[in-house]
Amino acid sequence: MNDIKNSFAFISIFAFLFTLASASHDTSGSHSQHPDVINYQDFTLQFVDDFNQTEINTKYWKVGDNLLRTPTQFQIYTKENVKIKEGQLVLSAQYKPTKFEEKIYDYSGGYLETKGSQGFKFKYGYAEARIKLPQLQFKDSSFPAFWALPADNSRWPYSVEIDIMEYCNVCSGNDTNDYIFSTNIYGNRTQYGDCRIWYRSPMKQFKFTDYHLYGMLWTQNEMTFYIDNVAYFSYIINDPSNNKSVGCPIVIPDREFYLILDFAVIKNNAKPEHYNQPKEMYVDYVKVYSLNKK
Template identity: 30%
Template sequence: MNKLFLYSCLLFLVISSYGQGKIIFQDDFNQSELDTTYWNYELGDGCPTLCGWGNEESQWYQKENIKVKDGFLHIKASKVNEQYFSGKITTKDKVSFKYGTIEVKAKVPNGKGLWPAAWLLGSDISEVGWPACGEIDMLEYLGRDPNYLYTSLHTPDSHGETINTKRTFVKGIDKGFHIYKTIWTKEAIIFYVDDILLYTFSPQIKNDKVWPYNKPFYLILNLAIGGKFGGKDIDDTALPEEFIVDYIKITQ
């Protein structure tokens, strides 16, 4: 029997068993403010060490652009005078995990230059840097590219304009809430939206350059404005606009 077929069957069985385990982290944003037991605010523009957050982004991150109300997390992109503002939160040094199923129910904003994202970074980033730490982009949406989702992996072998990526047409993805799910095992990382398969990353060779995904990662939610990927053409008339998250849940 074909070895590749056997490997595919085994991978399917392993993946199918995920998402049925216990919840190791969940935030339904039902409190009156962000729970800083789990979340950190990332502030500023990345300077002096990583100006523009490494992507020539235009926004200044501040607490005021993050609100928790009516059971939702609101991350707002705005412009005051000539300055763009937005929000970014992480679970660095507070919540990290190795392998599991991550679900984010969210509504993406509209408008050229807006770039909402739900993603993960290796918890050892302070020690080894990027891209050695690894990055998992489970949701990226570009206002300049309506109806398309981006799911990507950044590794020492392929980063920046990574080849480990998929741009998928999903009609109406900018309308209402959708469930973005990523299943991460020791064999593969698989991305879904509303249970529609988007992309599977499962290299046969899993060394540190190709597969830095055998260690804990932490979560990031943010709404960037502009930049090399978000697009330099920013539609100011669309602002203010919000990236709204209903819940985030991790099971193992």
């Protein structure tokens, strides 16, 4: 009888482990070929900045100073919103009217990209940043992000964009909870006819004021997004976009990208009283790994 019980227990444990090993994260439709949990043994470190120096490393990073990403931009990026404090990169957003080219911008934010004197760009691999986000208020307009653009991109925001992490509480209609999400935007109406892919992942909610690790595994046919090394969503090539107004299949970019960290302010709901003190986003480090050949 004990042998039967032991056999049954072994079978139950095996079945549980098999189920666990077979568990799969959410995708845009097709089955993911990426792991549910990141294993760093599959990668080789290619780029790292842990911000332990006293100043921004301009060999890697270019800081936005009086930067407007578009001519109609609501807020302006200034270098005073990009600092290093006690081994952390700190990006801030604030209500502080700034005059630039005869126009007043009431809000300013922080922006830097891996387009310094040496710069850094990559195609495929695993990119991650360890970030602590600020507590948002009701209908807060703060919009910090960790994202990427193609190295040869000259048409933003009308072409290609990968958002590894965006944080917002006015981005989901009437729901004003705080969320992070990722987005894959590829193509434009000129390139693909009446077709622009805009695929936003499901929104995730947790304790944002703790540090979390936000990552993206990018291969030829798939992009998977991770929080604390655990996959939460994959975009698979040729799956349908969830933007029903265009209905285009998902495209996975095959170009080199550079990385961006920024803290923007959304025009809708922007209120000076939300910025009695600057809102701050802390970045412990940024790393990019190449894929080991198998």
